[in-house]
Amino acid sequence: MPTAYDLLVIGDANPDVVLGPLTEPLAFGQREQLTDSGSLVVGGSAAIMACGAARLGLRVAFAGRVGDDDAGRYLRDALTAHGVDTRALTLDPDRPTPLTVVLTRGDDRAILTAPGTLTTTSGRDVPHELLAGARHVHAASYFLQPRLAEDLPELLRTARGHGATTSLDTQDDPSGRWDGAALDAVLA
Structure with missing residues (x-):
C-alpha cells in the first residue's frame, strides 16, 4: 500500500x-540601535525541515500547534505556500504562537524565544492516520516541547510499527542539562 x-x-x-549584524554590544536602557537588515521568516526546526523537504519535491505533512493569532495564521499560510499539508497544524485559542528573535553578529547568533504553544504541544496533536501514512517521521525541538517529548517514544514506535523510518532533531537544550536518560526512551 503506498x-x-x-x-x-x-x-x-x-x-x-532575524536582525543584524550587530556591530556593537546590545544596548539596554531603551537605546535605539540600527542593523543592516531584518527579516521575518518561517522558524522552528520542524517547520524549517518541512519547508525544505517540500521544496525538494517530497509530499510533506506537518503536525504541531500554534496560536490562533496573526503569527499562527502566518505560519499556516507560509507552510501551505511551500507545499506542506497543514491540516494537523492546530490553532490553539488559549496560547500564543511561539516567537523567536535572532540577533546576528559575525558568524554567531543570539536566539531569544517566547515559547507560547511549545509548552502545550503534545502527542494528541499528531493524528494516527498521519503516523500510519508516512514513509518517514521526523520530530524536532525535543527540549523545547516537554509534553511532546514525553509522548515521542510511543509516537515513533507507532510510526515504525506502520513501516516508517524515524529521526529526531533535539535542537538546543535551553536548560543546558541535555538529559540523556530522557533521550534514551525516545532513541530506543
Missing part, C-alpha cells in the same frame, strides 16, 4: 525575526 506522505514532521513552528 504511503500518503514521504515525510511527516512533528514539532515546532514559529516566526523568526
Whole structure:
C-alpha cells in the first residue's frame, strides 16, 4: 500500500525575526540601535525541515500547534505556500504562537524565544492516520516541547510499527542539562 506522505514532521513552528549584524554590544536602557537588515521568516526546526523537504519535491505533512493569532495564521499560510499539508497544524485559542528573535553578529547568533504553544504541544496533536501514512517521521525541538517529548517514544514506535523510518532533531537544550536518560526512551 503506498504511503500518503514521504515525510511527516512533528514539532515546532514559529516566526523568526532575524536582525543584524550587530556591530556593537546590545544596548539596554531603551537605546535605539540600527542593523543592516531584518527579516521575518518561517522558524522552528520542524517547520524549517518541512519547508525544505517540500521544496525538494517530497509530499510533506506537518503536525504541531500554534496560536490562533496573526503569527499562527502566518505560519499556516507560509507552510501551505511551500507545499506542506497543514491540516494537523492546530490553532490553539488559549496560547500564543511561539516567537523567536535572532540577533546576528559575525558568524554567531543570539536566539531569544517566547515559547507560547511549545509548552502545550503534545502527542494528541499528531493524528494516527498521519503516523500510519508516512514513509518517514521526523520530530524536532525535543527540549523545547516537554509534553511532546514525553509522548515521542510511543509516537515513533507507532510510526515504525506502520513501516516508517524515524529521526529526531533535539535542537538546543535551553536548560543546558541535555538529559540523556530522557533521550534514551525516545532513541530506543
